[in-house]
Amino acid sequence: MSAERQNKRYFWPSLFIGAFFAGAVLWCVWMYKVVERTRKQQQEGFFVPQPEPGAASHFTNAPVAPSRGTQMRTNSALVNTNGMVWVPGGTFWMGAEDGRPDETPVHKVTVDGFWIDTTEVSNQQFEKFVQATSYVTVAERKPDPKDFPDAKPELLVPGSVVFSPPTNAVPLTDVSAWWEYVPGANWQHPEGPDSSIAGREKYPVVHVSWEDAVAYVKWAGKRLPTEAEWEYAARGGREKQPYVWGKELVPNGKWQANIWQGQFPNENTGTDGFKGTAPVASFAPNGYGLYDMAGNVWEWCADWYRPDYYAQSPAKNPAGPDDSFDPEEPGAKKRVQRGGSYLCHESYCSSYRPGARMKCTPDTSLSHTGFRCVRSNGG
Numbered sequence: 001m002s003a004e005r006q007n008k009r010y011f012w013p014s015l016f017i018g019a020f021f022a023g024a025v026l027w028c029v030w031m032y033k034v035v036e037r038t039r040k041q042q043q044e045g046f047f048v049p050q051p052e053p054g055a056a057s058h059f060t061n062a063p064v065a066p067s068r069g070t071q072m073r074t075n076s077a078l079v080n081t082n083g084m085v086w087v088p089g090g091t092f093w094m095g096a097e098d099g100r101p102d103e104t105p106v107h108k109v110t111v112d113g114f115w116i117d118t119t120e121v122s123n124q125q126f127e128k129f130v131q132a133t134s135y136v137t138v139a140e141r142k143p144d145p146k147d148f149p150d151a152k153p154e155l156l157v158p159g160s161v162v163f164s165p166p167t168n169a170v171p172l173t174d175v176s177a178w179w180e181y182v183p184g185a186n187w188q189h190p191e192g193p194d195s196s197i198a199g200r201e202k203y204p205v206v207h208v209s210w211e212d213a214v215a216y217v218k219w220a221g222k223r224l225p226t227e228a229e230w231e232y233a234a235r236g237g238r239e240k241q242p243y244v245w246g247k248e249l250v251p252n253g254k255w256q257a258n259i260w261q262g263q264f265p266n267e268n269t270g271t272d273g274f275k276g277t278a279p280v281a282s283f284a285p286n287g288y289g290l291y292d293m294a295g296n297v298w299e300w301c302a303d304w305y306r307p308d309y310y311a312q313s314p315a316k317n318p319a320g321p322d323d324s325f326d327p328e329e330p331g332a333k334k335r336v337q338r339g340g341s342y343l344c345h346e347s348y349c350s351s352y353r354p355g356a357r358m359k360c361t362p363d364t365s366l367s368h369t370g371f372r373c374v375r376s377n378g379g
């Protein structure tokens with residue numbers, strides 16, 4: 001056998017064995033790299049499960065307090081932790097052209113990101129606060145005659161203002177036709193002394209004054225939202241829309257919030273499923289995952305109220321005017337409320353619009369007024 005033939009005979013087996021060993025070496029190198037990468041990731045904690053964008057609901061009740069170290073997104077992705085979501089900072093058009101005069105001028109406002117409760121504060125949450133602090137709400141205290149020189153003596157008793165609808169149609173210019181000061185009404189007895197919140201743990205707390213709301217948020221380590229933060233959050237990323245869910249009040253015939261159907265205030269059909277307040281989060285959330293930013297109960301904001309504030313407010317993080325003035329009630333200093341309530345109807349206030357503003361003296365409590373909390377990043 002010639003040398004040439006002998007070389008040909010061993011060529012293919014040699015090539016096969018060489019390729020096999022080369023493959024084995026490459027596989028070993030690859031496996032080594034995989035093992036090394038895995039070890040490094042475990043050391044750096046990369047294997048801790050991370051919430052995916054849009055998976056907020058999985059973390060609703062996670063016992064994690066928001067802090068600077070908590071994972072958050074800088075875009076529109078949200079993390080829900082301990083009942084709050086992170087609303088990323090941004091710029092939006094505040095106010096509405098087609099609303100009331102105090103909603104104008106529509107102007108650009110920039111707010112820093114903040115944490116906000118996904119729901120209105122519930123009876124259950126407020127009860128925890130009262131149990132922990134023995135706090136007594138304004139409605140449960142005896143009014144000081146000095147503060148109410150014109151009040152009837154029989155009404156200088158603890159109580160609150162309750163929606164008491166007339167049986168017949170009334171002019172919508174006289175609010176006393178459907179509001180009544182009821183002795184003994186307070187957050188624990190929403191309709192009066194014979195009523196209770198038993199079975200209404202998930203309903204929003206009502207009959208809380210601004211002063212009461214501030215006491216709660218301080219206890220909770222949070223704060224009330226500024227009016228700008230509230231509207232920015234309510235709009236949920238939708239620009240210049242009339243409703244927090246979009247353009248139509250009742251898209252496809254489906255009510256999007258707990259408001260009023262029927263003739264206000266004497267006919268309450270409850271077509272949306274609720275004639276009074278509804279358990280928090282009974283309707284779909286807005287673009288930021290926030291419930292009841294339209295309707296159910298009004299929500300206190302931190303700011304003083306002035307109808308002309310938008311013409312002079314700063315473009316970045318406006319915190320309200322230094323003082324209050326309401327030409328409809330000169331002399332009464334008022335704080336802002338937002339969002340409307342289950343009593344809002346197109347014919348009367350339509351305050352479920354995100355641009356709508358309301359105002360009330362800080363000691364006032366009503367059967368359709370509550371609040372929610374916010375928190376700045378890191379405290």
Ligand SMILES: [Ca+2]
Pocket residue numbers: 258259260261270271272273274275276342
């Ligand atoms: Ca309703």
Ligand SMILES: [Ca+2]
Pocket residue numbers: 120292293294295296297298299339340
């Ligand atoms: Ca609300």
